[in-house]
Amino acid sequence: MNLHLLTVGIITNPASGKDIRRLVSQSRVISNQEKINIVRRILAGLEASGVERILLMPDYSNLSIAAASEHGGNMQIESLDMPVFNNDQDTTRAAEKMASSGVSAIVALGGDGTSRAASKKIGPVPLMPVSTGTNNVFPYLIEGTLAGLATGFVVTGTADLEICAPQHKSLNITTDSGQSDVALVDVAISRERFVGARAIWNIDSISELFLSIAEPASIGLxxxxxxxxxxxxxxxxxxxxxxxxxxxxxxxxAPVTPGGLSPVFYSDYTLMKPGEEYQVLDKPCIIALDGERTIPLQPGQNAKIEMSLDGPRVIDPYISLRLAAEAGYFCEKG
Known part of the structure; x- marks a missing residue:
């Protein structure tokens, strides 16, 4: 394994965009074949921008491996040696292995949950999240070639890392039993009692929302x-x-689901400042992280939520591409 080659990791979630929200809304569906096509385009962009080596996460549908087999370039492409269990821990383990092996960036195809899983163990390695999920806020809805180019420009130094990949916010959750977790976009306190299908879509069950991003041009919580x-x-x-x-x-x-505008009643809102702690008061409940029911909380159990500015580095592809263009990367004088 040559650690001196400019290396990028690619994680493709075969389950993204296939949760219960597809059945209760007009959410888009991205097929596995289209995910393969997106990875092929990402590979083309990465190679064109100077990346020399790719590490792939294996998955039960062989999406990345299928895309790599159709790539006719000169990059060295390898698959991680790791077991696959068909859950979000695959993404977290793959990202951790990629970071420890010296990748300069990780491209993650999926939704908010995929980005969240990938970000947990990557440390300072920048993340390029590409949207292929449902109700996505965190990953960018961007064409694969451009995502590959933007990532490659950051990796090669054509675009400045500090400008193009700033640290993102995160929402940190801690329970009195010692359990801890993180969300990148939203934490919802749901009156439902069971994790079930995980994806949260019934707004009537939610008592509180904690948001690191709240943009009008988004879908979901x-x-x-x-x-x-x-x-x-x-x-x-x-x-x-x-x-x-x-x-x-x-x-x-608000457009809580694609094609669904709903009235949402609220009593109050406040701005969250970094380091301020919020106690979860409505119990029993389920704490949903980035749209997925994750932590059940029973009467007598306590949990706190805190916003941090020390989240993952996230590549902004639009800034990266603009800086590369301003530097004349795409132009040659005749």
């Missing part, structure tokens, strides 16, 4: 905050919203 008080990726604050069960008083109309 983040859109609720975006329509009340916008908070961008780069703002040093988050948003806490207390939702109302009474169906009276303040409400906001």
């Amino acid at each position: 983040s859109a609720i905050g975006g329509m009340i008080r916008p908070v961008s990726r780069t703002d040093d604050v988050g948003l806490h919203i207390s939702l109302s069960r009474s169906k009276t008083g303040n409400f906001v109309t």
Whole structure:
């Protein structure tokens, strides 16, 4: 294994975009074949920008391996030697192995949950999240060739890392039993009692929202905050919203699901500052992280939520491509 080659890891989640929200909304569906095509385009962009070596996460559908077999370039392409269990731990383990092996960046194809799983163990390695999931806020909806180019420009130094891949915010959750976890976009406190199908879609069950991103041009829980008080990726604050069960008083109309505009009633909202702790009061409940029910909390158990500015480095492909263009990367004088 040549550690001196400029190396990028690629993680492709075969399960992204296939949760229950597809059945209760008009969410888009990205087939496995299209994911293979996206990876092929990413590989083309990475090679064109100077990347020399690729590490792939194996998956039960062989998406990345199928894409690599059709790539006719000169990059050295390898697959990680790791077991596959067909869950989000595959992504976390792969990202950790890639980071420890010396990759300069990781491209992750999936939704908010995939980005969250990939970010847990990568340390300072920048992440290029590409949207192939449902109701995505965190990953970029960008063409694969451009995502590959943008990542390659950061890896090769054509685009400045500090400018193109700033640290993102995160929402850190800790329980009194010692359990800890993280969300990148939203934490929802749901009155439901069981994890079930994981994906959360019933707004009536939610009592509180904690958001690191609340942009009007988004879909899902983040859109609720975006329509009340916008908070961008780069703002040093988050948003806490207390939702109302009474169906009276303040409400906001938000695209909670694709094709579905719903009135959402709320009693109050406040800006979250870094380091401030919020206690979960509505128990029993399920704490949903980035749209997926994750942590059940029983009466007598306690949990706190805190926003941090020390989240993962995230590549902004639009800034990376612009800086490369301004540096004249694409032009040659005759």
